[in-house]
Amino acid sequence: MSPEMPGTKSDEPERPDDWWREQLSNLYGLFVVSMMMFDGRDPDDILRLATTSLPALCACTLDSVYLRVEEVLAPAHGDRPDPVLVEALVSLDGHSGPIPAADGGWRWAMALGSPAELLGYLVVCSADAPSADEFFLVKALAQQTSGALASARLHQREREQSAALLALNTELQTLNGRLSTTVARLEKQTEVLERLSEATASGAGEAGIVLALHELTGLPAVVEDRFGNLLAWAGPDRPDPYPKAVAHRREGLLRQAAAVPHPIRVQSRVISLAKPRQEVLGVVALVDPRHAAGDQEVFALEYATTVLALELSHQRSLAEAELRLRRDLVDDLIAGTDEHSAYARADALGHDLRGPHHVVVVKWSRTQTDDAVASAAAGTVGALQLPSLISRRAGSVVLLAHGSLDGDGLHRALAEKLGGTAGAIGIGGRCRGPTDVPRSYSEAVRAADVRRDSRSPDGVTSYDQLGLYRILDTGAGSGAVEEFVQEWLGELLAYDHRKNTDLVHTLSQYLECGGNYDETAAALLIHRSTLRYRLGRIRKIGGHDLNDVDDRLNLHVATRAWQVLQRPE
Amino acid sequence: MPETTMAATLGGVSLDAGDHLCVFYRGQEERDRLLLPFLAEGLRAGHAVLYLGREGEKDTIAARLGGRGNLEIGEPEDGHLRDGRYSPEDLFERLDDWVARTLSSGAAPFGRTAGDMSWASRLMSPGLVPELVGEEIAVTRWLRQYPLVVLCLYDLDLFGGELIIPMVKAHPKVWMAGTLVENPYYLRSTESVVRR
Numbered sequence: 081m082s083p084e085m086p087g088t089k090s091d092e093p094e095r096p097d098d099w100w101r102e103q104l105s106n107l108y109g110l111f112v113v114s115m116m117m118f119d120g121r122d123p124d125d126i127l128r129l130a131t132t133s134l135p136a137l138c139a140c141t142l143d144s145v146y147l148r149v150e151e152v153l154a155p156a157h158g159d160r161p162d163p164v165l166v167e168a169l170v171s172l173d174g175h176s177g178p179i180p181a182a183d184g185g186w187r188w189a190m191a192l193g194s195p196a197e198l199l200g201y202l203v204v205c206s207a208d209a210p211s212a213d214e215f216f217l218v219k220a221l222a223q224q225t226s227g228a229l230a231s232a233r234l235h236q237r238e239r240e241q242s243a244a245l246l247a248l249n250t251e252l253q254t255l256n257g258r259l260s261t262t263v264a265r266l267e268k269q270t271e272v273l274e275r276l277s278e279a280t281a282s283g284a285g286e287a288g289i290v291l292a293l294h295e296l297t298g299l300p301a302v303v304e305d306r307f308g309n310l311l312a313w314a315g316p317d318r319p320d321p322y323p324k325a326v327a328h329r330r331e332g333l334l335r336q337a338a339a340v341p342h343p344i345r346v347q348s349r350v351i352s353l354a355k356p357r358q359e360v361l362g363v364v365a366l367v368d369p370r371h372a373a374g375d376q377e378v379f380a381l382e383y384a385t386t387v388l389a390l391e392l393s394h395q396r397s398l399a400e401a402e403l404r405l406r407r408d409l410v411d412d413l414i415a416g417t418d419e420h421s422a423y424a425r426a427d428a429l430g431h432d433l434r435g436p437h438h439v440v441v442v443k444w445s446r447t448q449t450d451d452a453v454a455s456a457a458a459g460t461v462g463a464l465q466l467p468s469l470i471s472r473r474a475g476s477v478v479l480l481a482h483g484s485l486d487g488d489g490l491h492r493a494l495a496e497k498l499g500g501t502a503g504a505i506g507i508g509g510r511c512r513g514p515t516d517v518p519r520s521y522s523e524a525v526r527a528a529d530v531r532r533d534s535r536s537p538d539g540v541t542s543y544d545q546l547g548l549y550r551i552l553d554t555g556a557g558s559g560a561v562e563e564f565v566q567e568w569l570g571e572l573l574a575y576d577h578r579k580n581t582d583l584v585h586t587l588s589q590y591l592e593c594g595g596n597y598d599e600t601a602a603a604l605l606i607h608r609s610t611l612r613y614r615l616g617r618i619r620k621i622g623g624h625d626l627n628d629v630d631d632r633l634n635l636h637v638a639t640r641a642w643q644v645l646q647r648p649e
Numbered sequence: 650m651p652e653t654t655m656a657a658t659l660g661g662v663s664l665d666a667g668d669h670l671c672v673f674y675r676g677q678e679e680r681d682r683l684l685l686p687f688l689a690e691g692l693r694a695g696h697a698v699l700y701l702g703r704e705g706e707k708d709t710i711a712a713r714l715g716g717r718g719n720l721e722i723g724e725p726e727d728g729h730l731r732d733g734r735y736s737p738e739d740l741f742e743r744l745d746d747w748v749a750r751t752l753s754s755g756a757a758p759f760g761r762t763a764g765d766m767s768w769a770s771r772l773m774s775p776g777l778v779p780e781l782v783g784e785e786i787a788v789t790r791w792l793r794q795y796p797l798v799v800l801c802l803y804d805l806d807l808f809g810g811e812l813i814i815p816m817v818k819a820h821p822k823v824w825m826a827g828t829l830v831e832n833p834y835y836l837r838s839t840e841s842v843v844r845r
Binding site: 105110111113115129135136426 | 673675799805809810811813815818825828830832834836
């Protein structure tokens with residue numbers, strides 16, 4: 081604590097009432113100033129109040145103010161330090177005390193704070209030493225100033241801590257906001273994953289996937305095949321009939337969508353390609369004319385596309401596997417296999433091999449690929465509800481059809497699907513069991529070949545309809561047939577060969593047309609007189625009478641046999 | 650005259666006729682929060698209200714008070730200053746004239762006067778403080794004759810301890826920081842207030 085001021089008298093004189101009134105009034109003034117110092121002012125303002133109040137309380141004036149900043153005493157308000165004064169202040173060691181004045185007057189340093197936590201010094205001076213009453217007021221002012229500075233410093237620390245806390249709180253709130261957003265997004269995405277996974281697991285296929293997508297986004301959802309045909313729709317406002325873009329536009333759209341790894345907006349739709357292994361299996365779209373789809377909706381679309389790609393890929397793999405198994409079974413049955421194994425394999429494929437079957441061989445125009453014919457045949461038997469197993473050989477498609485068979489209906493349906501009638505169908509004899517299949521197959525092939533080489537090659541021929549052709553075999557044991565042909569057509573064949581003419585074919589057409597001149601000429605695309613000339617040459621070279629019934633029959637059989645024999649295998 | 654019309658409050662604290670308050674405030678916003686309700690209350694009660702404000706406040710304060718009632722507003726040149734120089738005599742002439750027209754004539758049962766002393770900060774000098782103190786002491790004596798309360802408003806952002814302490818010593822009541830501090834030992838002569 082500050083020492084007592086030297087010279088203070090202990091025996092105070094008698095004070096008049098006015099003196100007491102003034103002293104009390106001074107204390108009131110000091111009290112009010114003290115209140116002001118503590119009303120949240122900054123240290124500079126507190127010091128300003130203290131120094132300006134000093135002359136109102138006593139005859140002293142302010143000499144200087146020093147504050148301790150980082151363990152060093154420095155003048156307040158940026159004044160130049162007085163080294164002598166600083167040294168004297170340091171020597172006080174945190175206490176109040178006298179400071180020598182250069183002019184010999186009175187100078188006193190009032191410590192602000194305590195020796196333990198010194199805030200600075202208020203240095204006051206006057207020509208003469210103040211009275212004890214005045215010194216008391218100065219000391220009280222210094223104490224109030226000291227308290228106010230300490231309080232201000234605490235407030236400053238509190239404000240800094242509050243600001244730091246506020247900054248932390250703001251940062252925390254920002255982080256919480258981000259976290260909440262992330263959690264909400266993850267929850268939404270989890271909902272999308274769960275809902276679409278459920279749809280897939282339920283086996284509802286593309287219909288289940290678009291329904292889930294619609295429910296998750298609130299937007300109509302669509303699945304189309306790669307050609308733009310509608311596979312599934314969920315949601316309101318489904319157009320009827322469903323519009324389909326022309327092929328080149330559709331291809332352009334698919335190229336545009338395939339060029340980027342995310343969904344794209346095309347007019348009122350956001351579309352995404354189901355494209356496993358670079359092959360487009362389908363297109364998923366959200367119908368969004370109001371452009372309401374945001375990140376979450378696009379996420380749902382992307383995941384639905386992934387799920388759909390897996391679904392379509394799986395479906396295709398199953399279909400391909402089943403097709404391959406069916407083809408293998410047909411091929412094995414044609415080659416000959418045991419009944420037990422054949423029944424078991426057919427059962428596994430869902431085909432009832434028991435009961436009557438026919439082998440059907442389809443040989444279509446070479447303008448159609450085998451794939452196209454096979455695909456059309458599969459679709460046709462499905463549409464005709466004809467249970468069948470399908471395989472494919474070079475240049476032909478083979479069906480093993482169950483039950484009675486409408487050959488003409490099958491031909492019409494196939495012709496409609498393939499866009500033309502240029503094709504022959506041969507139907508083999510009835511199979512009572514798997515072991516009959518090889519025979520029925522060879523019969524079907526023979527019937528198809530005969531049909532294709534006939535005057536009307538487009539149509540259906542069953543083996544049962546072949547008649548004479550059934551005995552005109554080109555295989556082993558055909559020597560008698562060749563001899564018969566040579567006997568009746570030898571001269572003409574030699575002539576044709578030598579002269580490079582076509583008299584045997586002319587004769588064949590004449591007999592097929594029942595001897596009708598006009599029909600024959602039209603079929604051969606020659607004039608009637610040319611036909612008459614050729615027939616004259618035939619009679620002369622062959623030496624046969626075309627009007628004789630027996631000759632005519634033998635010649636007809638010979639020409640048909642010749643057709644069978646001349647056909648390359 | 651009903652008792653209620655003779656009452657006045659400041660910041661929720663009741664004042665009595667003859668009260669002369671030294672009101673310390675920080676900044677004009679705090680002053681307005683205290684002053685405007687005080688003036689408006691007087692106008693509502695039918696009191697004669699005289700406000701000697703800062704420069705340029707004549708119209709703005711009138712507008713904020715709605716411009717109704719027995720209100721007079723002056724600026725420093727209308728009261729304390731004559732041609733920019735401090736003139737206590739002019740002030741008391743103005744006060745006497747106002748009292749004659751309002752309280753003494755019976756036009757109003759009660760009076761309220763408030764003066765913003767901010768103008769003094771521009772003229773501050775060691776010689777001005779005793780003159781201001783003398784004026785405040787004179788006002789305390791003068792207003793005892795009338796049913797009147799007077800507020801002297803000092804902005805703490807403009808004045809320091811050299812004026813605050815003398816004003817505390819010269820006023821019976823001091824308002825600051827929302828508190829009314831009574832000073833039963835206020836001094837009644839300039840010499841005892843201001844050290845020379």
